[in-house]
Amino acid sequence: MQMSLLTHLLGPRSAFDGGLYLPDRKASLARRPIQTLHPEGPLHVPLTVRRDLPTEPVVRPGDRVVLGQALSRAANDQAVGVHAPCAGTIEALKRVWTVEDGFLPGAILSPDGSNERTRQHQGWDNESIIVQLAENGVVCDTPRAPLHVVMREAISAGVTDLIVNAMETEPYLTADLRTLVEFPGRMIDTTCELADALGVSRAILAVPFRHRRVVRRLQSEAAGRYVEIVALSNPYPQCHPVMLLKAVLDREVAPGASIFTEDAIVLPMATVRRASDALLSDLPTTHALMTVAGDIVEHAGTYRVPIGTRLSDLAKRVGLVAPAAQVIYGGPLTGSAFGYEEAVVTPDSKALLLFGRADISRPVPCVRCGWCVEDCPVGIDPPALMRLETESVCSDQKRTSLRACIECGLCSHVCPSRLPLSETIVRNRIRFTGGDSATEGGTRH
Amino acid sequence: MTTEASWLLSPAALRGEAPHRRGVSTHRHILRTWIAAAGVVGLVGCALFGIDALRVIIVTLLFTFGVDLMFVVTMRRASGGRLSRTFLIGVLAGLTLPADVDWHVAAICGTVAATVGNVIFGGWLHPALVGRVFVQFLFWEKLSLAGATVAVGPVLSAAHLFMGDLNQAAKVEHYEGWMETTPPSSKDALLLTPPLWSLRRFAQGHIPADGDLQFEPLLRDALPPWIDALIGAVPGGIGETSTLSIIIVGFFLIYRGYLRWQLPVAVLVSAFVAASILPIESGGNYVWFPVFAVEGGRAVGLAYVLYHLTAGQLMLGAFLLAGDVVSSPMRAHGQVVYGIGIGVLTIFMRLYGVLECECYWAILIMNVFVGTIDRFTSRRVLGTAPVDEAVPA
Numbered sequence: 001m002q003m004s005l006l007t008h009l010l011g012p013r014s015a016f017d018g019g020l021y022l023p024d025r026k027a028s029l030a031r032r033p034i035q036t037l038h039p040e041g042p043l044h045v046p047l048t049v050r051r052d053l054p055t056e057p058v059v060r061p062g063d064r065v066v067l068g069q070a071l072s073r074a075a076n077d078q079a080v081g082v083h084a085p086c087a088g089t090i091e092a093l094k095r096v097w098t099v100e101d102g103f104l105p106g107a108i109l110s111p112d113g114s115n116e117r118t119r120q121h122q123g124w125d126n127e128s129i130i131v132q133l134a135e136n137g138v139v140c141d142t143p144r145a146p147l148h149v150v151m152r153e154a155i156s157a158g159v160t161d162l163i164v165n166a167m168e169t170e171p172y173l174t175a176d177l178r179t180l181v182e183f184p185g186r187m188i189d190t191t192c193e194l195a196d197a198l199g200v201s202r203a204i205l206a207v208p209f210r211h212r213r214v215v216r217r218l219q220s221e222a223a224g225r226y227v228e229i230v231a232l233s234n235p236y237p238q239c240h241p242v243m244l245l246k247a248v249l250d251r252e253v254a255p256g257a258s259i260f261t262e263d264a265i266v267l268p269m270a271t272v273r274r275a276s277d278a279l280l281s282d283l284p285t286t287h288a289l290m291t292v293a294g295d296i297v298e299h300a301g302t303y304r305v306p307i308g309t310r311l312s313d314l315a316k317r318v319g320l321v322a323p324a325a326q327v328i329y330g331g332p333l334t335g336s337a338f339g340y341e342e343a344v345v346t347p348d349s350k351a352l353l354l355f356g357r358a359d360i361s362r363p364v365p366c367v368r369c370g371w372c373v374e375d376c377p378v379g380i381d382p383p384a385l386m387r388l389e390t391e392s393v394c395s396d397q398k399r400t401s402l403r404a405c406i407e408c409g410l411c412s413h414v415c416p417s418r419l420p421l422s423e424t425i426v427r428n429r430i431r432f433t434g435g436d437s438a439t440e441g442g443t444r445h
Numbered sequence: 446m447t448t449e450a451s452w453l454l455s456p457a458a459l460r461g462e463a464p465h466r467r468g469v470s471t472h473r474h475i476l477r478t479w480i481a482a483a484g485v486v487g488l489v490g491c492a493l494f495g496i497d498a499l500r501v502i503i504v505t506l507l508f509t510f511g512v513d514l515m516f517v518v519t520m521r522r523a524s525g526g527r528l529s530r531t532f533l534i535g536v537l538a539g540l541t542l543p544a545d546v547d548w549h550v551a552a553i554c555g556t557v558a559a560t561v562g563n564v565i566f567g568g569w570l571h572p573a574l575v576g577r578v579f580v581q582f583l584f585w586e587k588l589s590l591a592g593a594t595v596a597v598g599p600v601l602s603a604a605h606l607f608m609g610d611l612n613q614a615a616k617v618e619h620y621e622g623w624m625e626t627t628p629p630s631s632k633d634a635l636l637l638t639p640p641l642w643s644l645r646r647f648a649q650g651h652i653p654a655d656g657d658l659q660f661e662p663l664l665r666d667a668l669p670p671w672i673d674a675l676i677g678a679v680p681g682g683i684g685e686t687s688t689l690s691i692i693i694v695g696f697f698l699i700y701r702g703y704l705r706w707q708l709p710v711a712v713l714v715s716a717f718v719a720a721s722i723l724p725i726e727s728g729g730n731y732v733w734f735p736v737f738a739v740e741g742g743r744a745v746g747l748a749y750v751l752y753h754l755t756a757g758q759l760m761l762g763a764f765l766l767a768g769d770v771v772s773s774p775m776r777a778h779g780q781v782v783y784g785i786g787i788g789v790l791t792i793f794m795r796l797y798g799v800l801e802c803e804c805y806w807a808i809l810i811m812n813v814f815v816g817t818i819d820r821f822t823s824r825r826v827l828g829t830a831p832v833d834e835a836v837p838a
Contacts, residue, residue, distance in 0.1 A: 017824065171466070242827070252828040312453075324453055326465060333464040339453060359467045364525030367472060370775030379824035404826045409464030416472045417526070423462040 011209040012233045015247030018377040019235030020410060022171050029293055030174045032301040034182060036287070037317060039086045039111040043308030044096040044344045046082065046104040047072040049139045049146065053079035059107065063090045067117035068284050071107055080137040080146040082347075083284035085306035086111040096308070097342045099329040100144075106344075109308065129197040129279060136278035137285045141268045141348045142241060147275060150265075154198055157260035162200045163248055164191050166207045166269040167232065167239040170331035173351050175289045176269035178302045180207065180214050183276070184221045187269070190276035191227050198265065203227045204248055208234040236333070237408035241266035243377050255378075255404035256433075270350060285347045290314075294354035296322045311343045311352055326358040333409040363418045372411035372421055378404045382411040382421040389424055394432040402429040475703050475770070476529040482694040483536040483765060489690040490683035494544035495601050495633075497611045498683045501551045502539030508555030509535030509563075509576075516564050530568075530771070534558055537765060538573035540684025541758070541805065542580075545599060545611055546587065554580045568771045570812045574805045581802050589801055596642040598680020599634040602627055609633030622670040623678035639680045641757040641795070643667035644749075648796040650726035659727050660738055660745035664752075671748070674755040685761045695764030704768040707777045711784025712763035712791075713754060719792035720753040721746075758804035759791055766805070772812045779815075779822040786811040 048055040054075035059065060065084040072081045088111040096106030134148040143150055164187075168176040180187060188205070195203035205222070207215055209231035218229045232238060232247055242253050244266055251262040259266060270289065277283040288307060293300040298319030305314060315324065328335040329343070330351055372382040380401040388394055394402070402425065411421040491498045513531040517523050538558045542551055554576040561579070562572025581588050590596040599614035601607075603624055614634035620626055628635050646652055647663045655662045673679055677687030684691070698704035721736035732738070738746030754760070767773060767787055774783050790807035800806050825831050 016827075246827065254828040255826060257828070326461075327453065328465050332466040335463060335465065337461045337463075337465055341453075353465075355466075358461070359465060360461065361467070361471065362525060364472055365527075367475075367526070367530075367770045368773075368775055369475070369770045370777075373775050373824065374777065376824070378827040380826055381823065400829060401826055404828060407463075413464045413466070414468045414470075416468075416470050416475055418467065418471065420462070422464065426462075 012231065014233045014235045015238070016235075016243055016377055017379060018375050018410075019237065019243070020375050020414065021234070022169070022236045022413075024169075025171045025293075026174050026177065029172065029291065029300050029302070030177050030181075034178050034289065034302045034304055036304040037306070037309070037314070039088075039306050039309065040317070041310075041313060042091060043085060043088075043109045043111065043306055044106055044310060044342070045071060045085065045109055045308035046096050046098055046101075046106045046344065046346055047093075048082065048104055049080060049137075049347055050144065051101040051104060053146070055079050055081055055105070057093055057105070057107065059090050059093075061090050061092050064088070064112075065090060065109070067115070068286060069118050070284075071109075072105075074134070077134075078146070078149055080134055080139065080148070082307070083137055083286050084109060085286040085308060087114045087116045088112045096344050097340055098346050099311075099336050099338050099343050100346070100348075106308070129193060132282070133275060133278055136283065137347070138271070138274045138278045139285065139347050140271045141350070142266070144348065147267075147271055150267075151194075151198060154260060154265040157258075157263075159198060159260060159263050159265045160201050161249060161264040162191070162195045162198055162203045163241075163244055163264060163266045164203070164205045164269060164272050165239060165241065165244055165266050166205060167234055167244065168269070169208070169234045169236040169239045170333055172291060172293045172353055173331055174291045174293075174302050175350055177211060177214070179269060179273050179289065180211075180218065183273070184214070184218050186276045186280060187272055188218065188221045188225060188227050190272050190279055192225055193279050194267065194272065194275060195226070200265070204230050206230045206232055206244055206248055208232065208238075210234055236410060237377055237406065240377070240406050240408060242406050255400050270348070274347070288345050288347055288349040290345065290349050291351040292318045292354075293351070294324075294328075294356075296320050296324060296356040297354055305345050305349070307345055307347055309345045310341070311338075311345065312341045314345065314352060315354055320354060322356045324354040324356065326355040328353040328355070333413060334407065361418045363420060366417055366419060369416055371414045371416065375410050375414050377408060377410065378406055380404055380425075382425060383419075385428060386419065386421050386424045388428045388432065394428075399433055402433055405429065470702070472526040473529070476526060476533055478698065478701055478703050479765075480529070480533050480536060482698055483533060483540060483684070485694050486684040486687060486690050486761070486765065487536060487540055489677060489687040490540065490544070492606045493600055493677055493687065494683055495605075495607065495609050495611045498544040500548065501542050501544055501546060501683060502536065504548050504551040505539035505542065505555040505558075505576075506532065506535035508552045509538060509559045509572075510555075512556050512559035513563055516559070531559065531563060534563065534572045537684075538576050540761065540765075541573060541577045541682045541802075543588065543598065543681065544683050546584070550580050550584050550587065553583065569815070570809055571766060571769055571772045574766060574809055578802055578805055578809065590639060590642045590645075595638065596680075597636040597638055600637055600678050600680055601634050603678075605633040620669065623673045623676070637669065637678075637680055638667065639757075640668050640674055640752055640755075641681070644753060644756055645795060647749075648725045650728065654728060658740050659732070660735075660749055661740050664745055664748055668752055671751060671755070674752065679756075682758065682761070684765070685758045688755045688760045691760045691764050698764070698768070703770075704764070705777050705780055708768050708773065708780040708784045709763040711781045712759070712767060712788045715785040715788030716754060716759055716763075716792050717750060717788075719789045720750045723792060723796055725796065753792065753795070757795065758802060759788075762787065762791070762804035762808055767808050767811075772815065774815050774818045774822065776819070776822050776824070779818040782818050782822065783811050783815065786814065 055072040066087040069084045091108040095103045130148045138147040140147040140150045215231045287304045409422045557579040558572045558576030562575035601609040615632040616636045699706045724731035724733045736746040787807045791804045794803035
């Protein structure tokens, strides 16, 4: 990568209009290595990864399973099975609660403390990469679907570019950064394998320029490979696929269209990490790599957590200095707040944030400061779209704007009047366009 | 250590939609910072114009705030931040008035700012300026400079800051600059000529040329030293004159992010350009490009333009009045257009117009176009054609 001296000192410019450099609050978190939490109590393992993907349980209460053994089997080719995150005994088959999907069929697994695991394949076998991904239960975060399904769709859409998204510009989140620090070579290898399987002509790994040593390490690992390392400036929401496509390839996804229409596929780093276990070590997805952080967390850091661990148990294990007033599953700007004790870790969990004080204040009338308009990454007018709530008709132009929203939440974040801008825009989109986010192509949720 | 009790305070408080963490600047921070900025300028005004200035600001503030409070209470239109904004409007309206006005002028200014500006127009015309231009018409004889053969106004001398009596003012024969001149004994204040009045008379050709020298009589005889205009020791509104303090608090607002730098820069640059180009009348013909005038080896044209920037209401308008969040365009691009309009209109009205408070008029005129400016500077939505290429449906 050729850089002028000025670029070398100051970093690249922001690649899109709008966006905001948020205080990232990762400094102390990101220095701690990934720690594996071993299960202590019974695990409540969900037996499917999404509510509409059917699976059949292959274990019965009383069965003994070992780490990595299949607990459920895909009932059709859109679904993937789930594997045991530890050795132990199946206590019961009953529903478990997840934050994203609500109740899912699940299994209660009592760990017995042994390290016994399924026998690994030695070396490569003859199966295709896509079959290996499906058998090992690898899921993709955005779009939220099994990775083999996403890749099949991408191949039939004829994508030509693969972008691996390691930007992670939301505050607090550290899982992708720690992965790049600890396993740079594995990530490069896996990106090459996935690029091979997709048949793309370019494979790009996008990383924040801020972390220069990580960038240099990745460049040396990628020397001679066909993965390009692209170091980008990281205003939020550079981590969103639409903004990443704009920044890396200067292509703009039409409002409401799938990202595949621009001949590109954007895979999150977390997905590549799960695929690396499946492809390079033939290990199924049994753990989620999660950031546990927040102002009341005693041992904040990046943890490898077995699937099925209850989030309340996880919070207690990392230590809380005070009871939580706000618990967020996912990033602080895009995650979901919840308060149910029974919520469990799923394969695509990325963070648990606990705060001693909820950031709630009463909205006051708009003062027309224009901060939301300047900071919006896609250039829509949030106050105008919010006013649609009290109207019964919506112009075509505003409908396009509603579809273009990428739900980054930046407008609500910066609003000095504390107006619920992004929340209302999401509601208005469902009301006026009758559908999900267009730019996510129905592939995210 | 880990608390053994419940890990949650109460599950009921945990609902809520993303984003869960909000930015740190709320409307309270913005309004407090603006009020503090206006207060600093008012304090400098009190130093230069004495206790009378404080009286005018307090009366204006009381009437603006009281009338708006009455409206809020009787009509039950309370909304968060409304009264803080009214407070800011009251302070700003006080800053635009001269210190030697009667208390009823300040009271009417505040009342009109609250009723007409804030309640009837809802703030889209700058309420403080609505009140100010209203009293300018109502008390024309008192506030206008145009009627007088020699307009003068009082400024406290350097030895009597804050505590001097503005009514104890006297003219001095040989004015050498505010720092150097002391008023006659038993007087606290100096009676000086406002630079704005001299500039307006000069533009209309009322200051006769001295032989070949056109600008020299203006700069030598009619205007105070430029340093006076910078520190504010010239007659005028309480907050209008102290250029240096306005620039300092303006920079603070810009640093805090509560004022976009593009706006004052656009106002001042466009005013500079307009004053450089627009012709002045001299001996029956018009002299274009006055900025390039050189007389006796001195760049008198440039000095003339710099006096234009520091004279009158332009500085206060550029930093504290035009940047009002409610009545200015939403985007920085729009604010540039808005600022250029204000700068050019101000200089144009100053040179050829009959209205006084030309900068306030320019801001009010441009307030009318804010909706249009916003529409023409709207952003392109990502993934769609540019606005001008879009096919109308």
